[in-house]
Amino acid sequence: MTPQAAVDAWLAELADQRRLSPHTVGNYRRDLEKLLVASGETPLANLQVHHVRRFVAQLHGQGLAGRSLARLLSAWRGFFHWLGERGLIRANPCDGLKPPKSPRLLPKALSVDETARLLDASEDDDPLQDARDLAMFELFYSSGLRLAELVALDVDALNSIAHEGEVRVLGKRSKARLVPVGSKAREALAAWANVRGELALPGEAALFVGQRGRRISPRMVESRLERRAVRLGLPKHVHPHMLRHSFASHVLQSSGDLRAVQEMLGHASIASTQVYTHLDFQHLAKVYDAAHPRAKKRSG
Template identity: 75%
Template sequence: MPGDAVAAYLAELAEQRRQSPHTVSNYRRDLRRLLTLAGEIPLAELQVHHIRRYVAQLHGQGLSGRSLARLLSAWRGFFKWLGRGDAVRANPCEGVRSPKPPKHLPNALSVDEAARLLEPDDESDPVLAARDSAMFELFYSSGLRLAELAALNCDALDTALHEGEIRVLGKRSKARLVPVGSKAREALAAWAAVRTSLATEGEPGLFVGQRGGRISHRMIQLRLARRAVQLGLPRHVHPHMLRHSFASHILQSSGDLRAVQEMLGHASIASTQVYTHLDFQHLAKVYDAAHPRAKR
């Protein structure tokens, strides 16, 4: 019985492959959906055209491309498992792809919003204010990822202050040099002057929390979001938004996509090309506001 096969497969996922209860629950839901769609058709008789029809049907009912991709992955794994026991001769999910989900453009601050965010802070603790200013300036100046900034050690200060660049370790342990602008260098120098009043002795981390150890990712996120709320910015601001803003503003000014790719540490330029869409949106807004034939 199909239900027995599903139960046996889910038991293997939970007991032998040590999948989480949440994952097993998702697989159970996805496989029940398959059995419902198949109806009276035995699993061994399902073919590619059946699976394609089911995917199209679910897509028509509003299931997103991302959800369909996960569902197909569950079905594909189940049929692969059935094939090991000779319950089916071929995997009907092979070669079936889900509809591509729409690409969501990254949220970026405007130049004015970024400038507001980086204005001097009225934080009551001047040491925390200096630290936060250095972190946020570095995010925007150099397009760093959250993990890259949090992992910086004090030895990065020398090249940042004297050579205007920092070496960071990005994804897949790929190192790259990124530029550090004058405002970020000023903020880093101010932080370096007071860092020892907060850091515990021997702590290598460049940015530290109130207990003196390396600052956590979560604390960086909270401090940035708090700063944006204090300034009345109309949306949630997170570290990656400053990275997006860096890339978008550099591209708007220079048009040099390859340079932005290098600075962001993208392995493929396809990852960087999303910022050309942001740039076009900016140009379209200028056009709509300024061209006499664009006004409605």
């Protein structure tokens, strides 16, 4: 089996048996292409730890960040494990290797005022798209959805939203969860439901559709949100994940319930959610610096 054939076989197994998303499989493919380029003429079975360590160092020197290298090493390690299970290599050359550390960047979030400004505005140029956009963005902020989760929603989700005040979404690795939907989002979704039929093609199952009447694409959602934020003069590059971050940080600031935020975001590990405690501390630090007499800089 050639190295490329082995890569193709492993990725096909990830897609067919482990049901990884096309986006994740695509990332793995790019990571493994880097391995094939770095290994050159050296057979995969002959690669050892010092080879892989050198490959990682070279990629780090080319500007690949620690988080990207961690994902890359994870892909390589899984691939070599798969090869080992089939007797194609004797040892996993990635075992024991760790990526270089890089500073952990806190996710950027909108303030409560900025979020209200974004959601209270109206586009007016196209009432149908405006109703759809507001419903999408209110739902992002209300329930902390991922972009893929939002575009995958079908129109029958409106039932549980209207009657139960919650929506069922399929997260990473097809893990389902129920998340609450706030009153503002329910109002926006009801308004969109009233006019959706004017844009959606007959029989289209998607809750949110584009101008051609089919399920809206993730890129179009990003583009519409960015356009809205620029028009309103918001001082940040606003993207769907920022609304998810804003939801998490605002709920945590108000409730302090990290476990509840973890459940609503669909994080498998509490460690993924703990980053929002740092955002909360940033908020507290700003209040302290502005209000505490001993925090103010002395003049002169």
